[in-house]
Amino acid sequence: MPQEDKAQEPSVTFKVKAGLPSDPQEMEVHAAEGDLKPWDLESLPGFQHMGKPYPRFDGPLKVTGRARYTYDIKLPGMLYGRMVGATIPAGTIVSIDTTKAEALPGVKAVWSTESKKVRFAGQDVAAVAAVSPEVAMDAARLVEVTYEEKPFIHELRAAMEDGAPLVFTEGEAPGGEDQRVRGNVAGPRRGGRGNVAAGFAQAAATIESTYYLPVHTHSCLETHGVVAHWEGEQLTVYSSTQGVYATREGLAEALETDRKNVRVICEHMGGGFGSKLSPSATGSAFAMVACKLAKKAGAPVKLMLDRHQEQLCTGNAPSAQITVKIGAKKDGTLTAVEYTSYGSAGVAGGAGTAGPANTLYANNPNLKVEEYAVFTNTGPSAPLRAPGHSQGAFALESAMDELAEKLGIDPLELRKKNESSPIRAAEYDPGVKAIGWERRNKKAGDTPGPKKRGIGMANGNWYVFANPNVTVEVKIHRDGSVELFSGSQDIGTGFRTAMAVVAAEELGIAPTDITSHVGDTQYPQGPSSGGSVTTNSVAPAVRLAANEAKKKLFEVAAKALDADPGELKSEGGKVFVAADPARALSFKEAASKMPGEVIDCSADRKTQYETFRRDLAGTQFAEVEVDTETGEVRVLKMVSVNDCGFPVNSLTAKNQVIGAMIQGVSWALLEDRIVDPNVGTMVNPNLEAYKILSPKDMFEAESILVPQANLGNNTSVAGLGEPPIVPTLGAVANAIYNATGARLRELPMTPDRVLAALAEAEGRA
8 A cells, every 4th residue: 555656746845843842853755736834843832632642433323332333234134144164175066956945935145156266165156045044054054065175284283395286287377476485485585685695604603593473364353245235227335434435446346347336334343453455355255255145135234244254264373484593893883784584374375474574674784584375265355454473573573572582682772772663762761660670580480489470571563554546525514513524434443533633633623523434435535445555645635625625614703803814814713814823713713604504615635755764663671470290471561662643543542552562462472274184274264262362361551652643644654553553472472581581483373382382492491
């Protein structure tokens, strides 16, 4: 989702104060003509709403059960769909017999796949639509599929071996022409700089370790699903999606209909993390199938995947085996990094993990990166919150701690020594103070008793992305009420509230005076919510639309105040003459003088321009307690320090950070997709056997935001969804080492692995 430059727009130059309030930098930026001067460090003291904590507007709806999720949609005459998945991991479909299913009373439509090849258990085979969920389930059981089974491979390391069963034959594997495939291994994709051999020759100390992470599923609280309803050629789809416009485009293409005929609505959704970005983001075509069943049956169809199907085929974070070699001088200055990654996204590509290696510690002159994709007979991956970066940071940041140990340097000081980002450099001290780094044991095992405490840290990164294809509409009504319309969806992060904050800051009224309408393709176009792109893309258009509406309101108010519109200002719910604040009208009084019923203004997002930093930094600290007798690990506290330009709503921003820490700790300690090696199917496709963090496992979580004028757009905001999860795995692993002297290089860090690492550490001692 990088910014795409629009064709040679005329530009306007602004001189601004950028960066951190503690270290302001003069910058010159070149915005598109018609854009507003960006909010910069000089704007920060005058903010009335930006950065303040506001409870999300949809909170009362959610806690009272009035929020309508896709699952809650019920239309007259609605049928219930049910997918049928392949029961084998590899083979060929010989026949699909739906006769018995079609004959079952209450069954109204049946679909079956035209594909003959099966590459993972759970792959779409057939589907039914019936008058109730129970009848649909019974009908699904009656679908008879005959297979010709073939050998399969389900695990990354085994798939890399010579002679392993092939997932794809020659020419079938996904990926570009640069992806040379040998067996099940595609690649490498190479990157780097300098000469690593020369760099290692200069090193006083070198470490090399290999780390492993299993597949991690998204485990969305709300499963994937849609409600599809045809009225003639017009299709309305209620979808649990991170992108209503992307879903519309994908369905229109699959159904061979004009996009104008398709409306997609997402009022509320319960988690996506990347797996719900578009219909093609998953390993199932359930959304398209639901539309086809609805067309065939002549009735609306609700098709929600159950938890078993959710875990099998809607995406996952790839497994990875990563080897990191680092060399450094005696004082800790890095001389070379060699990074080799093998990742498996199942039957898909896109298992790269080298983002942190390419970006963190950019002062290191010598870097060699090689990334390989490994195919297995398992469901395809989907983007998961900073795709590949959590895996890469776990390896790189664990290796940095191992290097610090070998050099006898404090891990914090090693990172400071090699820091290349001025933003992250400023983030260390708040985190150090909040976690109490001075309490960190210099020697593991100093505390008496079997329960040992330790503190660790890790760094992470992400990028400033923006989508230029955004339009926002703002309406001021004659009664003084204000409405905002954006096709982007609120996926649970508080987007409705954040956009109201931006509009309120520009209009000079309270965010609660604005009603935000989002998540509908009948509203102006907005981006999908992924890659930390939404706020950075939509907020600038919100400000522009609000500014246009404000100018029109000033034209009305100026007559009543006997002033020129350019003399007016709006703040605190009033419109007044800037030079004489006593000459004022309330915002509602000004609106009441409109000659018509509504001021209606739309604005397109202008081109992204220069930023202070094109990356988002972030550092994280963890305190753990390890029971050395049982191997149990409890996270006691985590502190995450992050930047996202100017935070819009500090409350929901911190909520995102805390949610990312919870998700990361769950990944580090518990989550592991287990596949039966005999039959190739997942044996824990539920939230009972597939363990995730529970309320009783919750830790003290502290989010610290470091505001900066990052520019790039007229609000100086950037995204925050991705960065906070990236360092979590490494921070927890490093804290466990500090507590016990045992280095865990494989996730999840379960009690058995902790005890094995302890035994290995004691053996070395």
